[in-house]
Amino acid sequence: MKDRPQDWKLPPDFTAPIIQPEKTFWQKIRPFFSPSVNAAIVTSGLALVSGVLFLNSNSKLGELRHTVVTLQGENNKLTTEKEALKTQYSVYSGIPLRVPEVLNGLARLLSNDPTNQQKLSEMMGAVQSVTNLLAEIAAIPRLDLEANGCPLTNNTTVTLDRSRTVFLKVFNRTPMTAERVYVDVLTPLELDPTNFITEQFWHLMPRSLAMSNNTIFPIMNHWRWEATTPIPGYHIDDDLIGVESTHSVDYFHISTNYNSFKAVRMQIGVFANRSRYTVHDVLFLLP
Secondary structure: OOOOOOOOOOOOOOOOOOOOOOOOHHHHHHHHOOHHHHHHHHHHHHHHHHHHHHHHHHHHHHHHHHHHHHHHHHHHHHHHHHHHHHHHHHHHOOHHHHHHHHHHHHHHHHHHOHHHHHHHHHHHHHHHHHHHHHHHHHOOOOEEEEEOOEEOOOOEEEEOOOOOEEOEEEEEOOOOOEOOOEEEEEEEOOOOHHHEEEOOOEEEEEEEEEEEOOEEEEEEEEEEEEOOOOEOOOEEOOOOOEEOEEEEOOOEEEOOOOOOOOEEEEEEEEEOOOOOOEEEEEEEEOO
C-alpha cells in the first residue's frame, strides 16, 4: 500500500457505513408480538390451566360418586340381610318361650291318663329335645339397652344429675349367647370429644357422614364400646321363669365445660354377632 500524502483528506461528501451490533433471537422475533398477540397467549394459557383444574375436579367428583354408589350397595345388602334375619327371628324366637306351655299341657294329659304314662314321658322328652335344638340353631340374640335405670326406646328422655354421668346396661332377651357385643353412641358435633369423658374401653370412631348436593360432610361424632366377654342368654329357673342376662357398659359423662345447651340429643345403638342393630334417639337433660 502506498503511503498517503501528508495533506490527504476525505472527500467532503463521504459518508461512512454504520455498523450495527448483531441482534439477539428475542430482538428478532419481538416485532411479531403485538399487544393483541400477547393478550391471546395469556388467554390461551389461562384456559389451559382452567381446563386442567376442571378435569381434576371432575375426576375427584367421579371418585366420590363411585364411593357413594359403593356404600349404597353395601347398605342395600346389609338391609336385605337384616330383613332376612328378622324373618328368621320372628319364626323361631318364640319357640323357647312356648316350652313351659307344652310341658304343662303334656303333664296334665299324663296325670289324667296314667295308662299311657311311658309313651307320654317319651313324648315329653322328644318335644323338649327338638325344641331346644331348634332354639340353639335358629335363635339370634335380641339386645336391649337401659340408661341410668331407664329402658331405652325411641325418643326416650333421661334426666342427669350433677355428675352428668350415664350408666348403660345391655340386656340379652334370648337364650342365645351374644358374642362380641358393641354399643355405639353418636353425639352432636357441638359436643367436642374433649367434653365426652369415657373409660378405656370406649373408642372414638370416624365421624358419621351425610351427603347433600354431591357434597359429603360430617354430622355426628361416633364413640364405640366393645364388651370384653360374651353375654350369655337367659335361662329358665326351677319355677319355669326366664331369667335374663345383663352386662354393664363402662360409664361416660358429659363435662361441665359443655354449657352451650341444657340438653344433648344422642343416638345410642347396640349389636352383636348374628344380631340386628338396634338404635334409639335419646335426649339427655343436663342439670
